[in-house]
Amino acid sequence: MIKTPPDQYQDIRDAVRALCAEYPDSYHRDIDVKRAYPQDFVEALTKAGWLAALIPTEYGGSGLGLAEASVIMEEINRSGGNSGACHGQMYNMGTLLRHGSPQQKQFYLPKIASGEWRLQSMGVTEPSTGTDTTKIKTMAVKKGDRYVVNGQKVWISRVQHSDWMILLARTAALAEVKKKSEGMSIFMVDLRQAEKSGMTVRPIANMVNHETNELFFENLEIPEENLIGQEGMGFKYILDGLNAERTLIAAECIGDGYWFLDRVTQYVNERVVFGRPIGQNQGVQFPIADAYIEVEAANLMRYKACELFDAGQPCGAQANMAKYLAAKASWEAANACIQFHGGFGFAHEYDVERKFRETRLYQVAPISTNLIYSYVAEHLLGLPRSF
């Protein structure tokens, strides 16, 4: 392992590393080949309380800050695992915590904290609107004490391994609202119930072993008490959760980055070609050194975002930039790692190609690199909005 000096989170790191060590490369490789869900791994993380890090202690969580939570995600990825299987459980509940009623919080949060219920899914993206979220077409129409939902979502992750989903739908058509960000609401959807009465799930086979789906709603009925917060405010509520999500994803990318750097430095030290370790060549050293510098720089921005978030300060700029820098750094580390493993980088048994596929996702989801550039251009540099 490359040397990273101990920090104030060392106890958390050691504990998460110890748990992850029970799930070696062969476990994650096998799950990937079978396109299965890492059930045992996720259960072990849940039982140990790691996924309830951000839930306040009064609801049975550990009440940790975003910095500590991010270290948990980082260590999962650094161990060779993929937090993408379970990160939703850590941050989706933030919407409920911030905007749910006292009764809703009391109803859901203790069971999410204990792991009895999984709230791993968030349904926002739609096939015909993509990143242009305010144009979503899924409608929830109030009828008596229920909302009746019709529409479609795409790329909705972990639906088959979750009990609940947070759903964003329009409760007022775009043409009826003054501002396009108005008229959307969020609901808690009981997934197993919904599958029996109006929601169809169609899995999407994809590059990563990531359980993600198309969802079709045909007169799906949701009880009115499942509305979170005020009707029409859902888009704002979703935006409120993005800083934590982006910072946690940044930490996962940093974990990936260190994983690639660990593997590639070990490999290039050992692999001898032309009578010397390939790591003795500058052409090999420099891209690895470059990736290391980028991972370290991304790490600083990730801690800056955490510090502001945990102090209750605005951190949109830092969270977005941390996600951008970390996703770029992990991708550069991935490229160096696969390149300097030569042909072996493509062999399943080295795990490099698996992690390479997994880390590539973060250039696109949950927000694409271009949209972060747009955010920086508009909000930090004062340039005209481009869309």
Ligand SMILES: Cc1cc2nc3c(=O)[nH]c(=O)nc-3n(C[C@H](O)[C@H](O)[C@H](O)COP(=O)(O)OP(=O)(O)OC[C@H]3O[C@@H](n4cnc5c(N)ncnc54)[C@H](O)[C@@H]3O)c2cc1C
């Ligand atoms: C594996 C996976 C899991 C996912 N999980 C979830 C989930 O659980 N819940 C959920 O709601 N969504 C989920 N998503 C969706 C994800 O958030 C979107 O794919 C992502 O936001 C990009 O949206 P899009 O695919 O519609 O791309 P589009 O909006 O069609 O954009 C395509 C590309 O065009 C570029 N682009 C678009 N608009 C602009 C612009 N104005 N300026 C410059 N460039 C632009 C970007 O580079 C972008 O990558 C998931 C996606 C994947 C692949």
